[in-house]
Amino acid sequence: MKAREYIREWRSVEPSRDFVEETRRRIVGTPRHFGMLGFRIRESLGASLAGALALLLLIVGLRAFERRESIASSIAELATIEVEASTVGERIAITLDEVRYYAETAQKTSTALSEATANGPAHLSATVLKHEITNLALPKTDPEKIDELFRRAAE
Amino acid sequence: MVEDERDVIQSASGGKAEAFGLLYDHYVTQIYRFILVKVGGQREEAEDLTHQVFLQAWHGMRKGRYRDLGLPFSSWLYQIARNLVIDHYRRTRPTVELDEERHDTPVDLGNEARIDTKQQVAVLLRALENMKEAERELILLRFVEDLSVRETAAAMGKTEGAIKVMQHRTLAKLKKNIGDES
Numbered sequence: 001m002k003a004r005e006y007i008r009e010w011r012s013v014e015p016s017r018d019f020v021e022e023t024r025r026r027i028v029g030t031p032r033h034f035g036m037l038g039f040r041i042r043e044s045l046g047a048s049l050a051g052a053l054a055l056l057l058l059i060v061g062l063r064a065f066e067r068r069e070s071i072a073s074s075i076a077e078l079a080t081i082e083v084e085a086s087t088v089g090e091r092i093a094i095t096l097d098e099v100r101y102y103a104e105t106a107q108k109t110s111t112a113l114s115e116a117t118a119n120g121p122a123h124l125s126a127t128v129l130k131h132e133i134t135n136l137a138l139p140k141t142d143p144e145k146i147d148e149l150f151r152r153a154a155e
Numbered sequence: 156m157v158e159d160e161r162d163v164i165q166s167a168s169g170g171k172a173e174a175f176g177l178l179y180d181h182y183v184t185q186i187y188r189f190i191l192v193k194v195g196g197q198r199e200e201a202e203d204l205t206h207q208v209f210l211q212a213w214h215g216m217r218k219g220r221y222r223d224l225g226l227p228f229s230s231w232l233y234q235i236a237r238n239l240v241i242d243h244y245r246r247t248r249p250t251v252e253l254d255e256e257r258h259d260t261p262v263d264l265g266n267e268a269r270i271d272t273k274q275q276v277a278v279l280l281r282a283l284e285n286m287k288e289a290e291r292e293l294i295l296l297r298f299v300e301d302l303s304v305r306e307t308a309a310a311m312g313k314t315e316g317a318i319k320v321m322q323h324r325t326l327a328k329l330k331k332n333i334g335d336e337s
Contacts, residue, residue, distance in 0.1 A: 003330045006282075007298050009275040015187040015202060023183070023206045027213055028176040 164228055168216045175213050178228065183209065185300050186232055192295055193240045193288075196280045204243060208236045226309040233296065233310035282332035289313075290325040297322055 166174035186208055191201040212235055215221055221231060283291045289311065296307045297318070304322075308315045 003282075003326070003333050004298075006275050006279040006333060007294075009272055010188070010279055010299055012272055013188055013191065013276060014184050015205065016198075019202045019205075020183055023202075023209065024176060024179055026206070027210050028172045028179060 160228060164216075164221070167213075168219065168221060170217050172213075175216065179209055182229055182232055185229065186236055188299065189233060189292075189295050190236055190240060192280065192283060192291060193236075194243075195284070196276065200243070204236070204239050207239050208232060211235055211239070227302075227306050229300075229302070230306055230309035234312070237292070237311075278333065282329055285332050286325070286328055290321070290328065293318065293321055293325050294329055298326065 160178075163174045163177050167178060183205065187201055187205045190204045190208070191198070194200040194204065209232075212221075212232055215235075221228075283294065286294070292311055293307065296302045296310055297304070302310065304315050304318050308318045311318070313321075
């Protein structure tokens with residue numbers, strides 16, 4: 001065998017992996033990077049993060065697709081709830097109007113009663129009543145004219 | 156070469172462990188092989204020294220000991236490895252010169268290496284054992300790791316001219332030791 005062949009064989013001699021790893025750990029204190037991968041991995045950190053983000057979006061999208069039908073039914077339920085709420089709102093508005101009306105009426109009644117109490121029973125006096133009757137006196141009507149009007153209406 | 160190695164080295168010098176980790180990943184195998192030859196194919200010794208090389212390099216970078224002189228980062232690591240191996244032999248075998256070191260124990264490359272690889276590496280190591288320390292380093296850096304003349308010179312602390320002169324003679328010597336007549 002030639003000298004160069006011995007030399008070539010000598011190049012295949014390597015330290016044991018256990019020794020290499022153990023010495024590295026004891027000296028450097030970190031696990032071994034295979035070749036220059038350590039630097040390359042760091043350089044591609046941005047790409048890795050982008051990939052992770054894309055994967056996350058994909059998962060979220062799949063989950064949304066799976067729940068699409070339930071979302072649609074939920075939307076229909078929401079529409080129903082909205083109609084019911086609208087109806088309830090109208091009822092509440094009506095009730096509020098009634099409350100407002102009763103409040104105003106109560107106020108006016110209270111005011112009228114207060115005035116009546118303050119003025120005393122003057123409005124019950126005979127003079128006043130006679131005057132009121134005079135004002136309220138209806139114009140006299142001719143019964144014959146009324147009969148004539150009914151007859152025409154019947155024709 | 157590490158992509159944007161200068162930026163990575165700058166980050167590591169600023170204390171960023173992740174950046175030094177990239178340098179470690181890129182150079183640990185060749186530094187391990189370099190040391191493995193120097194310790195005669197003894198896996199455990201090679202692993203222990205390789206660990207020390209990178210530990211020392213990491214501490215050195217954080218303390219601003221690494222200076223970018225336009226030389227490859229690996230040259231600095233090889234220099235650290237060479238010095239650590241020399242210190243290792245001074246501690247463990249103070250009376251034996253490095254060039255005279257002989258390993259009687261068989262080559263141990265661990266269970267992961269193929270059998271034929273172990274056999275061929277054993278032949279290569281025996282051939283290298285008969286060579287001087289500088290010649291072994293030159294074979295490893297110039298022909299095994301394919302470093303340029305300039306890089307090899309920087310790692311070995313020699314001039315490019317000296318490396319050019321040495322490399323032909325050293326390769327011929329290796330061939331002779333292996334029995335390669337080509």
